[in-house]
Structures are given as C-alpha cells and as structure tokens.
Amino acid sequence: MTMNEMNAIDPQPRRVDAESLKAAIVDKLAYAVGKDSIVAEPHDWLAATILVVRDRAIDRWMESTRGPYRTGAKRVYYLSVEFLIGRLLRDAMSNLGLVEPIAEALNSLGVDLDAIEALEPDAALGNGGLGRLAACFMESMASVGIPAYGYGIRYVHGLFHQEIKDGNQIELPEDWLSDGNLWEFERREAAYDIGFGGTVESDGMAGDTVRQRWQPQEKVLAIAYDTPIVGWRGARVNTLRLWSARAVNQIHLDDFNRGDHVAALADLTRADTITRVLYPADSTVAGQELRLRQEYFFVSASLQDLLRRHLKQFGTVENLPDKVAIQLNDTHPSVAVAELMRVLVDLHDIPWEKAWAITRGTISYTNHTLLPEALESWPVGLMERLLPRHMQIIYEINARLLQSARKSLDADADLLASLSLIDEHHGRRVRMGQLAFVGSHKVNGVSALHTELMKETVFRDLHRLYPERIENKTNGIALRRWLMQANPGLIDLLVEAIGPAVLDDVDRLVEAGALAEDAAFQERFAAIKRANKMQLAEVIRSTVGVSVDPDAMFDVQIKRIHEYKRQLLNILETIAVYNQIRMHPERDWAPRVKIFAGKAAASYWTAKQIIRLINDVARVINNDPAVRGLLKVVFLPNYNVSLAETIVPAADLSEQISTAGMEASGTGNMKLALNGAITIGTLDGANVEISERVGPDNIVIFGLTADEVAAQRRAGHNPRAIIGADDRLRTVIEAIADGVFSPDDRNRYRDLVDNLMTTDGFLVTADFDAYCRAQREVDAIWREPASWQAKAIRNTANMAWFSADRTIRQYARDIWDVPVG
Ligand SMILES: *Cc1c(COP(=O)(O)O)cnc(C)c1O
Numbered sequence: 001m002t003m004n005e006m007n008a009i010d011p012q013p014r015r016v017d018a019e020s021l022k023a024a025i026v027d028k029l030a031y032a033v034g035k036d037s038i039v040a041e042p043h044d045w046l047a048a049t050i051l052v053v054r055d056r057a058i059d060r061w062m063e064s065t066r067g068p069y070r071t072g073a074k075r076v077y078y079l080s081v082e083f084l085i086g087r088l089l090r091d092a093m094s095n096l097g098l099v100e101p102i103a104e105a106l107n108s109l110g111v112d113l114d115a116i117e118a119l120e121p122d123a124a125l126g127n128g129g130l131g132r133l134a135a136c137f138m139e140s141m142a143s144v145g146i147p148a149y150g151y152g153i154r155y156v157h158g159l160f161h162q163e164i165k166d167g168n169q170i171e172l173p174e175d176w177l178s179d180g181n182l183w184e185f186e187r188r189e190a191a192y193d194i195g196f197g198g199t200v201e202s203d204g205m206a207g208d209t210v211r212q213r214w215q216p217q218e219k220v221l222a223i224a225y226d227t228p229i230v231g232w233r234g235a236r237v238n239t240l241r242l243w244s245a246r247a248v249n250q251i252h253l254d255d256f257n258r259g260d261h262v263a264a265l266a267d268l269t270r271a272d273t274i275t276r277v278l279y280p281a282d283s284t285v286a287g288q289e290l291r292l293r294q295e296y297f298f299v300s301a302s303l304q305d306l307l308r309r310h311l312k313q314f315g316t317v318e319n320l321p322d323k324v325a326i327q328l329n330d331t332h333p334s335v336a337v338a339e340l341m342r343v344l345v346d347l348h349d350i351p352w353e354k355a356w357a358i359t360r361g362t363i364s365y366t367n368h369t370l371l372p373e374a375l376e377s378w379p380v381g382l383m384e385r386l387l388p389r390h391m392q393i394i395y396e397i398n399a400r401l402l403q404s405a406r407k408s409l410d411a412d413a414d415l416l417a418s419l420s421l422i423d424e425h426h427g428r429r430v431r432m433g434q435l436a437f438v439g440s441h442k443v444n445g446v447s448a449l450h451t452e453l454m455k456e457t458v459f460r461d462l463h464r465l466y467p468e469r470i471e472n473k474t475n476g477i478a479l480r481r482w483l484m485q486a487n488p489g490l491i492d493l494l495v496e497a498i499g500p501a502v503l504d505d506v507d508r509l510v511e512a513g514a515l516a517e518d519a520a521f522q523e524r525f526a527a528i529k530r531a532n533k534m535q536l537a538e539v540i541r542s543t544v545g546v547s548v549d550p551d552a553m554f555d556v557q558i559k560r561i562h563e564y565k566r567q568l569l570n571i572l573e574t575i576a577v578y579n580q581i582r583m584h585p586e587r588d589w590a591p592r593v594k595i596f597a598g599k600a601a602a603s604y605w606t607a608k609q610i611i612r613l614i615n616d617v618a619r620v621i622n623n624d625p626a627v628r629g630l631l632k633v634v635f636l637p638n639y640n641v642s643l644a645e646t647i648v649p650a651a652d653l654s655e656q657i658s659t660a661g662m663e664a665s666g667t668g669n670m671k672l673a674l675n676g677a678i679t680i681g682t683l684d685g686a687n688v689e690i691s692e693r694v695g696p697d698n699i700v701i702f703g704l705t706a707d708e709v710a711a712q713r714r715a716g717h718n719p720r721a722i723i724g725a726d727d728r729l730r731t732v733i734e735a736i737a738d739g740v741f742s743p744d745d746r747n748r749y750r751d752l753v754d755n756l757m758t759t760d761g762f763l764v765t766a767d768f769d770a771y772c773r774a775q776r777e778v779d780a781i782w783r784e785p786a787s788w789q790a791k792a793i794r795n796t797a798n799m800a801w802f803s804a805d806r807t808i809r810q811y812a813r814d815i816w817d818v819p820v821g
Contacts, residue, residue, distance in 0.1 A: 013059045016098060017508065022105035023051045036657045037109065043179070045109075046089075046116040050101065050182045053092050054194050054667055057228045061237035067312060068767070074818045076141065076148040076323065077306050079336060080329035081295065082131030083138070083152045084159075086481075086641025091139065094485050095230040110788050119590040121176040122642045124158035125242075125278060127473075127601075128560040129667050132641065133446075133804075134329055136478040136667070140804035142231025142238040145482070145821030146812060151302035153294060154184075154225050154242035155278040162599045162638045167615030171602050183227045190224035190241075191305040193248075194297050200389045206349040213346060214389035220271040221246040222301035226655075232480055235821070243301045247271035261748065281690050292335075292378055292386060299336045303343060317348050317373040321361025328365040328440070333377045334432040337363060337439030338390040341397070346389070352396070364815050366438040366473070367444045368664050370450070370458050371564075377429035379420065394421055394430055401438055405465055418461045437462050437469070442815045444473040445687040446665040449706060453661060473811055474689055476804035479506050482671045487649035489528040490675065490796070497521060508802040513797035515728070522621035522789040529652070529676060529792070536650035540595075540634055546622055548632050550590035552781050556672070557655035558639055561600040561607040564662040568756075569764045570594070570655055573616050573771055574621070574633060575732045575741075582626050590779040593632045595648065597639035609752050611635065616741040616748075644668075649675045652792075653778060656681035659762045661706035663687075673699075674799040676792040678775055678781070682767070686802070694798045698791040700781075702774035703767040712766060719760035722768070733757070 006302045010286060014024065029035050030049040035044045068075055103113040125131065134150065141148040160171035180628045195216025203213040227240040247267040256264035307317065310324055323330040328334055337359060344355035369375065383391045405411040405419050421438070423429045437443050439458060445451030451472035455463045463470055484491045485505070494502055498511040515521040533550040541547050548554075557570050560694030574594050581589055592717050596614050617635035652673035656663075656679050663685035673679055673690055681687040682703045691699050704712060723730050737753045739746030756764060781788050800806075 010062075014056050015761040016056060016096070016101060017308065018101040018104040018108070019103050021098070022051060022108055023038055023108065024055070025049055025105055028052055041222060042111070042116050042121050044710060045106065045111045046119050047182060047811055048120055049106065049113075049116065050089055050120075053089060053096065053098060053102070054183065054228070056096055056098065057092055057230050057234070057237055060230070060234045061228045061239075064236045065236065072313075072323070073147055074325060074705050074816070075306075075309075076146055076325045076327065076812075076816050076818060077302065078134065078137060078141070078148060078150045078327050078329060078335040079299065079302055080131070080134040080152050081298065081330075082126030083123075083134045083136045083150060083242070083297075084126035084128070084131030084641060085227075085240075086645070087117065087120045087122055088655070089117055090485050091119050092228075092230045092479060095143075095232050095463065095480060096234045098531070105460060114622075121179070121181075122640045123176050123641050124154050124174055125152065127159055127278070127599075129665070133475055133667060135474065135483070135641075136804040137231045137808060138238065138240055139231065139478040139480065140476070140808040142229050143238045143478075144805050144812070145236050145302060145810055146238075146808065146816075146818055147236075148238045149306070150229070150238070150240040152240070153275055153278075153298045154244040155275060157277045158233055159599065159640075160602065164611070164615060164635060164637045167612045167619070169600055169611050173642065180263070181225075182467050184225040184242075185227075187224040187226055187241075190697075191246075191302050192222045193219050194222050194245075194300045195219050196293065196296070196386055198388065199710055201393060206345075209351075211346065212389060213375070214342070214394070219248050220269075220274065220297070221248055222304075224299060224301075224305065225670060241302075241305070243275065243298050245271045245274040255762040266478050283415070288378070289382060289386065292382065296335050296339070296387060296390075299333050299339055301638045302333075303336060303339055307343065315349065317344060317358065318354075320358050322569065324362050325818065326363045326438055327811070327816070328363065330366060330368045331433045331436055334365065334376075334436035334439070335387070335390060338387075338393045338397070338437050341393050341439075342389055342745070343392075354396075356400075359439055360441050363436075365440040367433065367450075367454055367458070367803040368441060370453055370664065371662070372458065375431070375433040375458060376422055377431050377433075378425075380430060381430040383430055392429075394422060397435070399437060400421060404815055409465055415461060419465065431456065434462060438465075441470070441705040442471055443469050444471045444811075446473065447689060448474060448476045449471050449661075449683075449688050450664040450685060452705065453802060471814060474802075475667050475670070475685055475814070476802050476807035477667050477670045479674070479800070479803045479805070481645075481672055482648065486645040486671075487528075487532065487675055490525075490649065493528055494796075495522055506803050506805070510797055513794055516790040516793040516797065517786075519786070520791065522786060525676065525793055526785070526789055529650070533652075536595075536646055539646055540636065544634055546618075546632060546634055548593045548634065549591060549629065552593050552629075552632070553652045553778075554650055554679070555592050555653040555655065556595040556597075556647055556651040557652055557657075558597040558644060558665075559668050560646075561598040561610055561612075561641075562604075563606055563762045564659050564765055566657050566659060566762055566767075567596060567598070567614065568612050568752075568762075569771055570596075571610070571617055571633075571655055572729070572732050572764065572768060573775060574631070575617060575735060576728050576772060577775075578617075578621050578624075578627065578631060579728070580694070581623075581630055581734075585626065585628075588783075589630045590782045591630045593634060593637065595634050595647065596660065597636040597643060601640055606752065609749065613736070613741065613749060613752065622743050636707075644671070648677075650671055651675065652782075652788075653677060654679045656684070656687050657703075658682060658684045658768075660684040660704055660709050662762075666783070670799065670802040673795045674802065676796045678778070678791055678795060680771075680778055690799075690802070693801055694795050698794045698798075700774050702770040704763060704770075709763060713764065715767060717760060717763060719765040720757055720763040723757060726769060729765065 047564040057096045113397040139489045158174045161174045197217045198217035222243045229238045252264045325595040340359045344350040446455045656669040660682045664687045681699045742748040
C-alpha cells in the first residue's frame with residue numbers, strides 16, 4: 001500500500017433532507033456566491049444550488065477514487081476528443097436522489113428549480129452521436145461501478161451556436177465557460193509537459209539496442225480540470241478529466257518591454273490555440289496540423305497522467321494490462337499506440353516485443369465510421385515534422401506488421417500495400433485507423449451490421465490477418481438521462497404500473513408490454529405524450545413563432561445535417577404530401593408537424609443548402625391557407641443535448657432514414673423509441689436491432705438494404721430514369737428547380753437538384769417511392785389510436801436492452817476484463 005489511508009481525514013457527509021438543503025443553499029448563496037437573498041438573481045440561486053449538489057457528489061467522489069488504491073482494482077480510461085455532456089445539474093441531482101428535496105428547498109425560498117436549471121450552460125464539447133456516447137458511457141460506468149476516468153479536451157469554445165437567419169445557418173461561437181464552470185476543479189498537481197517537433201538523438205544503450213530520445217523543440221503545458229460524474233443512486237462518482245493547454249512562458253518580458261507585444265505573447269497564443277475550439281469532425285483538410293496537435297496533446301497528457309498514477313501505486317509498468325484498460329473512442333486518439341510504445345521503449349527501457357505486448361494488452365479501439373474519408377490519415381511529412389520519434393515507431397510497427405503478413409498470409413504486393421500503415425497512393429499518409437487496429441487487443445464496431453461491414457470493407461485485410469480481433473458492441477444510451485430525467489411523467493407512470501424496481505433494474509421495462517392493449521394504460525400513456533407535446537409546442541412557438549397543434553402527429557428528424565442521414569429525402573416527401581393535400585383537399589389527411597433540428601458542419605455547403613431548403617419549404621407550407629394546418633414544417637435552431645431532452649419525449653414518429661450501410665449505429669433512434677416514438681427507418685445501424693427487439697409490427701421499415709445499396713451502386717445508379725418514371729417525384733423536383741420555394745432566387749437549389757438528377761450519391765431517389773409508401777402506412781396506423789398507442793408502448797417496453805449499462809457490461813466483460821457491480 002503506497003497511500004496512507006489510515007490518516008485520511010473524512011469530511012462529515014452532508015444531510016439531504018429539504019430543510020438541511022435549504023439551509024445549505026442559503027449558506028452557499030452568502031459565503032460562496034457572496035449574495036444577499038434579497039438581491040440574488042436567478043443565476044446566483046443556480047450557483048448556490050450547484051454548489052450544494054456538488055458537495056454531496058464530492059462525498060462519494062473521494063471514496064470512489066480511493067477504492068482502487070485499496071483494492072488494486074483495474075481502472076478504465078476512456079479517451080475521446082468529444083464529450084457531449086449537456087447540462088449536469090439534473091443528472092447529478094437525479095442520480096443522488098435530490099430532485100424532490102432540492103425543488104422543495106428552493107420552493108420555500110421562492111425559487112423555481114426548472115427556471116434556474118434552464119440557465120445552466122449546455123456543455124457541447126462534441127459534434128453529435130460519438131460525443132454523446134462518451135457522455136452516456138461516463139454515466140453508465142459510474143452506475144455499474146467501474147472505476148473509470150474520461151479523458152478529453154477542455155475546449156474553450158464547444159460546437160458553435162447555430163442561428164437561422166433568412167433560412168440560413170449562422171455559426172456563432174459557443175461560450176460555455178464565459179460565466180465560469182462550477183462543476184470543475186483545476187488540478188495544479190496534474191500539469192504535464194507536451195512536446196512537439198525537434199529531433200531524435202541516440203542516447204546510450206538499452207540492453208542490446210541503441211536508446212532513442214526525442215528532443216522536442218517546443219513545449220506546452222497540459223493542465224487538468226476535473227468534473228465529478230455521478231452514477232445512479234450515487235453508488236460511484238467517477239472523474240471526467242479535461243485538458244487545457246497553457247504556455248510554459250506566458251510572456252516574454254524583454255519583447256514586451258521593447259514594445260513588441262505580439263512576439264511577447266506568441267507562446268501564449270500558440271498554446272492557447274490548441275484547446276481553443278472543437279474541430280468539426282466532418283470538415284475536410286483545413287487545420288490539419290492543429291487537429292493533430294490537439295490529438296497528440298490530449299493523448300500525451302492522458303498517458304502521462306495514468307502512468308503516474310499507476311507507477312505511484314504499483315512501481316512498475318510491467319503489469320499495465322492487468323491494471324489499466326485504455327479505450328480509444330474512434331480514431332482520433334490512435335497516436336496513443338505510438339506514444340505508449342515510445343514511453344515504454346525510450347523512457348522505461350522495455351524491449352520492443354515486451355513493450356508491444358503491454359501496449360496491445362492495454363489498448364482497445366472503437367471504430368465509428370466506414371466512410372473512408374472520415375478515417376483519419378496524416379501526411380507523413382507532417383508527422384515527421386511534428387512527431388519525429390512517433391513516425392520512426394510507426395515505421396517499425398509497420399515493418400513488423402508486413403513481416404507477419406508475409407509469413408501468415410503469404411501476402412502479395414497488393415495485399416501488403418492494403419495492410420500497410422502507410423498509404424502510398426495519396427502522397428504518403430499514415431493511416432491512423434489501421435494503427436489503432438494493430439495496436440489493440442480488441443477492435444469493436446457499434447452495431448451488429450456496422451461490425452459485419454467493418455470486416456468486409458475498411459478492415460477486410462487486417463481482419464484476415466487477425467480474425468479474432470473484431471467484436472461487436474452495439475451502442476446504448478443512459479436511460480437515467482433519456483427516460484427518467486427527460487420524461488418524468490412517463491417514468492412515474494411506469495413505476496406506478498410495474499413497480500419501483502424498474503428504477504434499478506431497467507430490464508423490467510419489458511413488463512409494461514403486457515399493458516400495451518390495456519385501454520386505461522393506453523390513455524394515460526397518451527396523456528403523458530400529449531403533455532410533453534404541449535411543452536414542445538410552446539418551445540416551437542416561442543423560438544420560431546409557429547403555432548402547432550399538439551394533437552397532430554409530431555414527426556421528428558433530429559441529428560446532424562448530413563447527406564447520408566437524408567434529411568433531403570424527408571423534405572422531398574414533405575413537398576409531395578403538400579402537393580397531394582392541395583390536389584385532394586377532400587381526403588382524410590392525418591395532420592402532421594414535421595420537426596427538424598440539427599447543425600451542419602460549417603464547411604459543408606450541401607448540408608447548409610439542405611437546411612435552407614427545409615426553411616424555405618417551411619415558410620411556403622406554413623403560410624399556405626390551402627393546407628389548412630394539416631401540415632406544418634419546423635426547423636428548431638441550435639440542436640444540442642438540452643433541446644434533444646425537450647423534443648425526444650414529445651415525438652410520435654422517429655425518422656431514421658439513412659442510406660443503408662452508412663449509419664454506424666445511431667443513438668437518437670434509441671432515445672426516441674424508448675420514449676414511445678414509432679420508428680420509420682431503413683435497415684441501417686442499430687435500426688436493425690431495434691426492429692428485432694420491438695418486433696416488426698411495431699416499427700415501419702422501408703427501402704434498400706445495405707446489400708442492395710451496394711448492388712445498386714455496382715450496377716450504376718441512374719437517378720434520372722427513376723425520376724422520369726415517377727410523376728410525384730418529378731413534380732417535387734421541378735417545383736424546387738422552378739423556385740417555388742425560393743421565389744426571390746430561383747436558381748438557389750440548382751446545384752442540389754443537379755446533384756440529385758445526376759449522381760444522387762446517397763440514393764435518395766432510389767428509396768423515394770418506398771419511403772412515401774411507408775409514410776402512408778404510418779398514417780394508417782395513426783388513424784387507429786388504440787393500435788398506435790399499443791405499438792408506442794411496445795417500443796418503450798422493449799428498449800431496455802439499449803441501455804448503455806448493457807453496453808458497458810459487455811465492454812467490461814469482453815474487452816476490459818473488469819468486474820461490474
Ligand atoms: C443522441 C444525440 C445525437 C446522435 O443522434 P443520431 O440520430 O444518432 O445521429 C446527436 N446530437 C445530440 C445532441 C444527441 O443528443
């Protein structure tokens with residue numbers, strides 16, 4: 001035992017009844033916020049409340065952190081460039097069982113909890129699903145009792161704030177830290193040097209090889225900021241440790257005194273830039289060097305930190321795989337493979353083979369995309385300049401990889417070129433996904449379909465060489481956040497109907513399935529949905545000024561705007577319905593509200609055009625009296641976790657309509673189905689498994705399968721022929737091309753239309769007819785309310801398998817080899 005816990009001084013655990021909490025809030029308001037209750041503003045009450053909840057989290061935090069020192073338990077380190085956390089107050093209160101007493105305490109002080117909660121900034125340190133997965137996993141690891149640390153970057157500006165002006169997306173900087181962040185603790189003791197550039201020099205012998213030493217030319221400091229992540233019932237509190245860059249020399253005084261203020265502050269600016277902004281993951285080549293700097297910066301800091309902790313406790317790196325599991329969330333942290341090898345070989349004098357066994361035993365990698373353009377690769381020249389020693393190590397790993405391929409696969413030149421960590425075709429680049437693959441003991445995909453496609457496409461040859469390495473771990477979501485917190489009405493109903501045990505054992509949700517046909521239960525289930533829709537209707541009215549009928553079907557597509565997610569297919573079908581309503585006003589139309597939300601990467605022109613088209617179509621349809629309110633279209637700006645928490649519980653229909661084979665998993669699909677929305681979707685990503693779990697009668701599946709998409713592409717997709725043969729589709733496209741929705745600029749959508757008619761790379765036209773038919777099937781179900789409610793209930797009842805707790809237990813058992821509670 002290296003830590004002397006005998007002498008640990010424990011604080012007095014705090015009381016959690018409403019009366020004590022009230023006193024604590026008043027105390028914090030005075031002594032921590034420095035405000036008199038007479039003049040306190042809502043944000044002051046929020047600060048006092050956060051501090052009171054934080055204290056109660058800290059009581060559990062210390063104990064959780066101490067545990068592994070006492071027991072020698074293995075720790076899990078989750079490395080991710082994105083953590084899409086959202087607000088933390090409700091999460092922490094709910095998991096600590098404090099929602100009711102805090103609400104009561106505040107109420108007696110004349111303060112409304114809901115109102116102050118809405119003032120907490122939404123931490124958007126991520127783009128979308130991948131970052132939200134990391135956040136859900138942090139909550140789940142704490143809930144199932146795994147000692148875990150999340151490691152990431154403390155971006156000063158998270159994902160941009162989206163506004164819509166004249167239908168266009170405008171990007172404004174997101175300033176989540178501008179009023180401080182009460183959840184985080186700066187850790188001065190956890191500050192590390194991070195090197196860049198410079199040279200590699202020989203430095204004596206290590207055994208029978210020459211020891212290499214990297215002499216970086218430039219150094220910045222990484223400073224840790226810790227946020228406690230509270231698990232369910234406060235069982236464990238884990239740490240999210242985010243790194244901020246700081247210059248070693250904040251200022252060069254001599255330059256400053258000479259009057260050259262820019263030179264004086266150059267180091268400061270250079271360091272500051274590293275953790276200033278989150279890079280949009282979908283952007284192309286711009287800012288490559290900065291992105292690589294960000295990745296190496298946080299990987300190096302994280303490895304130094306976990307090795308310091310490990311060495312302090314065990315005094316050796318040899319048992320690293322037994323005590324440490326490092327999970328790479330996608331390709332961005334893959335330089336960890338080379339960095340860990342460098343540390344072991346150069347700094348700890350471990351022979352190569354042994355270092356490689358330790359590295360591979362410790363690291364594992366999650367792949368999140370099959371899109372070749374999204375699998376990172378860095379120009380060899382850039383790597384050599386920024387990370388010269390790592391480049392040498394990558395060459396050595398590659399030489400050994402190709403050697404073993406020659407031996408075990410009898411590989412020819414083509415196969416070797418495909419396996420190589422160096423892509424020779426595109427101006428010599430390092431393939432970071434392959435580096436992560438070879439440096440890991442397990443590589444996982446995020447849905448059954450995605451994992452199979454991984455074996456056939458991106459990693460086909462590596463899979464032949466290492467057939468045991470790829471495994472599936474279908475994504476999940478934190479049910480506490482996405483059901484219990486986001487939809488309190490529904491969880492209360494479920495507790496009443498099937499008992500409170502469901503709160504601790506979500507698999508019991510399945511018991512609600514027995515009530516699917518029960519008229520009284522259906523009525524209450526529907527009433528909760530309607531109340532949630534009323535709330536969303538109010539948000540819609542106040543943000544975009546459109547009034548919508550809560551009795552209409554709320555049809556939602558909320559996710560990043562991307563061609564493969566096919567918001568375009570949705571809006572084309574919307575236009576087709578619009579045309580039909582005008583042509584056949586006498587028919588019995590099921591009233592719908594089409595709700596869209598999502599951000600487009602700032603540099604993604606086509607995605608921004610799609611946003612504009614949705615807004616143009618919305619303006620025309622919402623203002624056409626001939627529609628008689630039967631159809632409304634709404635684009636809600638600035639999609640983020642908080643907005644998702646408002647939309648998801650209010651959705652009737654969940655649009656999951658990606659081109660099959662392109663959505664690795666999806667998690668939005670899970671949140672919506674869990675909250676009783678019926679899915680209309682393609683057989684893509686986790687939709688396949690959702691369909692299996694909820695049953696084919698409770699989901700509407702349409703369109704080409706992944707195999708059929710591949711076949712259609714091979715055969716040569718001909719959108720012009722499809723459009724020519726379908727009057728409805730042709731009319732829709734002509735309307736867009738003729739400027740029906742853009743009378744002020746008839747050519748606005750020329751490129752979008754041209755693209756649809758010539759290439760249609762995401763097979764929108766190929767699935768259009770099937771999608772329209774599927775939507776009419778949805779209408780038919782909607783007209784039978786009892787049938788709709790039964791299906792909605794069966795969705796909720798059968799979604800517990802998509803709990804992130806299940807996913808985390810599978811990682812723990814199959815990849816990390818750690819026990820779970
Ligand atoms: C869940 C979630 C996502 C992922 O949505 P998909 O539909 O799976 O792409 C993206 N952004 C936010 C804010 C989310 O909560």
